[in-house]
Amino acid sequence: MPLPLWKVFQKRGLFSREDLEEFFKPSLKNLTPPEKILGIDKAVFRTIKAYKNHEKIVVYGDYDLDGTPGVALLVSALKDMGFSQIQSYQPSRLQEGYGLHKKAVRAFRQEGVQLIITVDVGITDVEAVKEANHLGVDVIITDHHQPKEQLPEAYAIVNPNQRGCASGLCHLSGTGVAFYFVMALKQQMKKEGLLEREINLKQYLDLFTLATISDLVPLVKENRVLLKHGLLELQRTTRPGLKALLESLELVDQKLLAEHVGYKIAPRLNALSRLEEGVLPLDLLTVTSEPAARELVHKVHDIHKRRKALQKEAFKEALELWEASQQETFCWVWSKNFHQGVISLVATQLAQHLGIPTFVGALLSNGQIVGSARKPDSVKMNLLEVLEQAPLLKFGGHPQAAGFELSQDQVTLFDEHLRAQSFSYENCEKCWNYDAEMSLEEVTPEFLKWLDACEPFGVGFEKPVFYFPAVEVLGLKELSGEHLRLSLGEGFGRVRKTAVWFSPKAQKREELQVGDIVDVLGVPQWNIFQGTKSLQILVYDLCLSEEKKRF
Known part of the structure; x- marks a missing residue:
């Protein structure tokens, strides 16, 4: 193993041969048994009772990209196990909002539903579950x-x-919780x-x-084991919708x-669940016809472009409102112009751009504001x-990403509440966090082979960041x-390597000159262009070296 990578593993607490073997060859046999989860035995008992009695079951999932794959997973698994009366339901993000809703529960009861199984939702929905109990409908909550x-x-x-x-x-x-429920x-x-x-x-x-990566949960323990195998399953998926999407993104042959x-x-x-313009993520995950899948994928790309445009407009206005x-010490902005479906993305973008806790709200026609909150790691x-x-x-x-709702007349009180908070910041100015020091000479195909194997x-096991001290800028070209x-x-x-730096700050870009001796923060990677692979360093940051400023 290359020395820089060995230093990475040491820093992350992996020292022994056993640690490394489990890391590089994670086994599904070492998963925590599902029966360890509190309540899962009771949930399994009730579900098997529904199977034996041919009860009508609703799988009720959140509309995001954690709940949606979970709904598809649980519905597929139940059908594969012989359950005959299965239907799914997801509330509209724009019309109903997050959660298990009493109105939906009442509609299920009228349809003869006897059991609701939630996915990625329900743990805070006390009133909706109370309504279900009153109507004689049992609820199993699977949530995280x-x-x-x-x-x-x-x-x-x-x-x-x-x-x-x-x-x-x-x-x-x-x-992931739904998968463990299926296991049990x-x-x-x-x-x-x-x-x-x-x-x-x-x-x-x-x-x-799809869900584990989208929901940004830590890639540790079971998540890492299942994800290692899951990426292979996604690569060779037989689901027509996912297969067509992978083909359109040219991700099939790599x-x-x-x-x-x-x-x-x-x-x-x-983007599909954020805008709700006729196509939903569940449609793509469950479509069974390949021609229909390809048609859906065309719509997916169109809606994605519209989402990007809406986000760009909202970010611009939000920044102006904050200024x-x-x-x-914080950012709290709201507008009737913000599309409800992109506020979480704008909140994330602002938190990264400003480096402060961010709260973004979209004013709806009913006078309520639907908001999203994000915070930077600092x-x-x-x-x-x-x-x-x-x-x-x-x-x-x-704790790091949340949603909220308030009425328009509460805006000032909410602002005062945020101003009264004492937010604690880490001073990250000129502070580089990296995993190991590395020389340009150590950037080799063998090193990247090992890095790819990692x-x-x-989240929880980020790509290593390397520090390249006192290297000379031999040439630069604006792209x-x-x-x-x-x-x-x-x-x-004597040793030369190509590097690429995306969107450096204007001042650093303008001041950088050939001949500068610089310290570089980045990661080695393969550059694939027109079928040709070459080594390069992806630069995260760069500054004049403290050892030598310039020849």
Whole structure:
């Protein structure tokens, strides 16, 4: 193993041969047994009862790209296991909003539904579950969101984050919890001789992969094991919709990486639920005809382009509103012009751009504001704790990413509440976080072979960042889009490597000159252009070296 990578593993707590073997060859046999999750046995018992009695079941999932793959996964698995009366439901993001809704529960009862199984939703929906109980409809909640003090009185709750659950599976996505529920259900049905044929659960890992990467849950323990196998399943998926999307993105004939899912596949599917313009993500995940799948994919790309345009307009206006607000330690902006479907993206973009907690709201026609909150890593705070004390109609989510609703007449009170907060910041100015020091000479095909073997990368196991000290700028060329291509050297030009720097800050781009001795933060990668592979360094940041300024 190359020395820089060995230093990375040491820094991340992987020292022994056993640690490394498990890392590079994760085994599905080492997964935590599903029965460790509190409430899962009761959930399995009730579901098998529904199977035996031929009850009508609704799989009710969130509309995002964690809930949607989970709905597709659970519906597919139940049908594969012989359940005959299965239907799915997702609330409209724009018309109904997040959560399990009483109106939907009443409609299910009228249709003869006897059991609701949620995916990625339900843990805070006390009133809706109470309504279901009143109507004689049982509810099984599978969710991963943080519970509040009062839990819904559901028939069973399967949530690794609930109090009393010692499974150690808190890192699972909503779809991950649903997958574990399917694992437990399959085991028990097989034990009772209820399965008509053998079910290979690996066939659902393409959906698990899509959700796990999209929902930005930590790629640790079970998530990493399942994702390693899941990327292979997604690469060879037989689902016509996903297959057609991969083909349109030219991802079929290359190794599929987590970044392909996160930056190419997920944004396009997310756009469908954000805009709700006739095509939803579940349509693409469940379509059975290849011609219909290709037609859907064309619409997916069109809607994605529109989402990007709406986000660009909203970000521009949001930045202008913040600059006029005299808010220094946070950003709270809202507008009737913001499309509700892109506010979370704008909040994320603003938090990264400004480096402060960001709250973005879209004013609806009913006078309510639907908002999204995000925070940068440099701010030490829990968004849920901040929102809990605020004058809001509802809120929920995660400590680093949350949603909320308030009425228009609460805007000033909410602003005052945020101004009263004491946000704690880490001073990251001129502070580089990297995994290991590296020389240009160590950037080799062998090194990249090892680095590729470390995939998948993501939250909790990010791609390593390397520090290249005191290298010389031998050449630079401006590319379209205000990007730079650099020629870097060391040993008086004996070793040369190409580097690319996307969207450097204007001042740094203008000041950089040939002959400068610079420190570089980046990662080696393959550049594939017109079928030719070459080594290059992707630059994250660069500054004049403190050792030598310039020859």
